[in-house]
Amino acid sequence: MAEVAYVRSPLKGVDLGSHPFPLEKYEILERLLREELHVPPERFHPAEAIEDEDLARIHTPRYLDDLAHVRETWATLSSELPVTAPIIEGFRRVAGASATAVRLALHEGVGFCIGGGFHHAFPDHAEGFCYFHDMAIAVEKLRAEEGVERVLFVDADLHQGNGTAVIYAEDPDTFTYSIHQERNYPVKQRSDFDRGLDDGTGDEAYLSILQGDLEEIDSRFPSPDLVCYVAGVDPHRDDALGGLALSTEGLQRRDEMVLDRYVAMGIPVAVFLAGGYVRGGEGTARLHLGTARAAEQAVAAV
Numbered sequence: 437m438a439e440v441a442y443v444r445s446p447l448k449g450v451d452l453g454s455h456p457f458p459l460e461k462y463e464i465l466e467r468l469l470r471e472e473l474h475v476p477p478e479r480f481h482p483a484e485a486i487e488d489e490d491l492a493r494i495h496t497p498r499y500l501d502d503l504a505h506v507r508e509t510w511a512t513l514s515s516e517l518p519v520t521a522p523i524i525e526g527f528r529r530v531a532g533a534s535a536t537a538v539r540l541a542l543h544e545g546v547g548f549c550i551g552g553g554f555h556h557a558f559p560d561h562a563e564g565f566c567y568f569h570d571m572a573i574a575v576e577k578l579r580a581e582e583g584v585e586r587v588l589f590v591d592a593d594l595h596q597g598n599g600t601a602v603i604y605a606e607d608p609d610t611f612t613y614s615i616h617q618e619r620n621y622p623v624k625q626r627s628d629f630d631r632g633l634d635d636g637t638g639d640e641a642y643l644s645i646l647q648g649d650l651e652e653i654d655s656r657f658p659s660p661d662l663v664c665y666v667a668g669v670d671p672h673r674d675d676a677l678g679g680l681a682l683s684t685e686g687l688q689r690r691d692e693m694v695l696d697r698y699v700a701m702g703i704p705v706a707v708f709l710a711g712g713y714v715r716g717g718e719g720t721a722r723l724h725l726g727t728a729r730a731a732e733q734a735v736a737a738v
């Protein structure tokens with residue numbers, strides 16, 4: 437029987453200072469998973485190590501050299517994150533957590549990364565709080581090690597998965613879908629399927645569009661071996677950076693729609709938290725808890 441296996445955030449102790457990204461949400465979420473969803477200790481897994489060769493499948497030698505030497509260059513300064521060794525090392529470890537989540541998805545059904553989803557990282561530079569494209573690093577590591585072939589990205593973060601789109605632009609075995617707020621960061625790249633939404637879209641329109649898009653994806657890219665679900669909670673109406681105006685219930689229904697669908701089909705799903713800027717770490721972690729609840733329900737229903 438499938439189960440949800442969680443991967444602990446490897447960012448403990450990393451300090452971004454007064455940065456808007458609420459890193460504390462990961463620790464809060466782990467506590468909420470234990471206290472409110474009663475996830476037992478054996479379902480929490482540590483992140484595996486990431487080797488230089490894993491990074492090199494996605495990122496260019498020059499960019500990796502800048503990161504390794506903590507150099508302030510165009511490629512690193514574009515991250516909007518401090519360029520320090522502990523922060524770069526922390527985000528490298530996140531790619532290991534993402535690899536473990538994909539591995540667990542393949543073996544257990546759902547791999548839930550407490551973190552990850554840094555979809556704005558490009559092969560040759562950082563962008564938007566993202567140094568490493570943890571998900572692509574994870575997918576390519578598991579392709580090399582476990583032979584996973586056809587991969588579907590369902591990216592429902594408020595922001596377009598621009599890095600994912602560029603990395604997989606020429607790969608017929610990877611389908612990239614992004615549903616996002618059109619008039620917002622970033623400069624758009626071309627995914628296999630982009631759904632740019634108007635400001636203030638709201639629950640009912642959002643959910644009916646998503647439903648139709650998922651059905652279309654079934655015919656355009658049938659039977660993937662793995663779904664990477666990028667479950668950013670920044671479409672929430674209280675989000676400091678977003679304007680899609682989903683309610684808490686709307687986000688919950690979004691997560692259920694995606695997770696029920698693929699879990700019922702028996703397709704392994706790796707879940708990544710990505711963005712969320714709602715009332716600090718606690719408010720954001722509570723919304724991510726809704727994604728975990730949807731994952732647990734989806735698994736219990738099959």
Ligand SMILES: [Zn+2]
Pocket residue numbers: 593594595668670710711712
């Ligand atoms: Zn986002």
